[in-house]
Amino acid sequence: MRIGELAQQSGLATSKIRFYERIGLLKAVDRRPNGYRTYSPQALMILGLITTAQRAGFALDEIRTLLPSDLTHWDHAALMDALSRKVADIEALQARLSQSKAHLLHLIEDIQARPEDMDCAANARRVLTDVLMEPPENLDVTPDDVRLLDKTDRRLSVRRGRSKKAVSP
Numbered sequence: 001m002r003i004g005e006l007a008q009q010s011g012l013a014t015s016k017i018r019f020y021e022r023i024g025l026l027k028a029v030d031r032r033p034n035g036y037r038t039y040s041p042q043a044l045m046i047l048g049l050i051t052t053a054q055r056a057g058f059a060l061d062e063i064r065t066l067l068p069s070d071l072t073h074w075d076h077a078a079l080m081d082a083l084s085r086k087v088a089d090i091e092a093l094q095a096r097l098s099q100s101k102a103h104l105l106h107l108i109e110d111i112q113a114r115p116e117d118m119d120c121a122a123n124a125r126r127v128l129t130d131v132l133m134e135p136p137e138n139l140d141v142t143p144d145d146v147r148l149l150d151k152t153d154r155r156l157s158v159r160r161g162r163s164k165k166a167v168s169p
Contacts, residue, residue: 001038001039001041001043002036002037002038002039003017003018003036003037003039006039006043006044006047009044010044010047010048010051012047012051017047020047020050021037023060023064024064025046025050025060025063025064025067026039026043026046026047026050027046027069028040028042028043028046029043042071045071046067046071049063049067050063050067053066056086057086057089057090058082058086062082065078065082066078066079066082107127107131110127110130110131111123111124111127114126
């Protein structure tokens with residue numbers, strides 16, 4: 001089949017199919033004398049595997065190492081190991097997301113508990129001070145989190161002995 005038909009059947013753009021071919025993921029390609037690409041029915045299955053693997057969180061390099069050159073010769077042990085590692089990665093991500101969600105919900109509660117006589121800027125300083133005073137084991141501060149604070153707040157948090165992981169001026 002030609003690339004247009006493969007694109008239609010796979011639901012992928014022709015440019016994406018050409019990209020997968022160029023990086024070596026799609027090898028079931030022949031060239032006719034006129035330069036047109038022709039694809040075997042196996043190409044549709046490979047594109048489906050690539051798409052499914054990407055949805056599961058696999059990077060293209062990971063997919064490249066897992067896809068056999070011939071779909072009849074799978075390395076069972078390597079495949080099972082990669083799938084198990086990906087499940088562990090997803091579980092770790094879920095745990096981090098759950099912790100992040102809990103921190104954000106707590107932060108929302110703190111922001112909404114603003115005293116009526118306090119303006120938003122003062123309330124933000126109040127909430128951020130409370131956040132920085134939490135024990136380090138209960139709060140993981142990353143460089144992305146630190147960017148929310150101005151330099152004065154960061155120096156104060158370090159001076160108070162509350163420097164968290166990756167906190168720097």
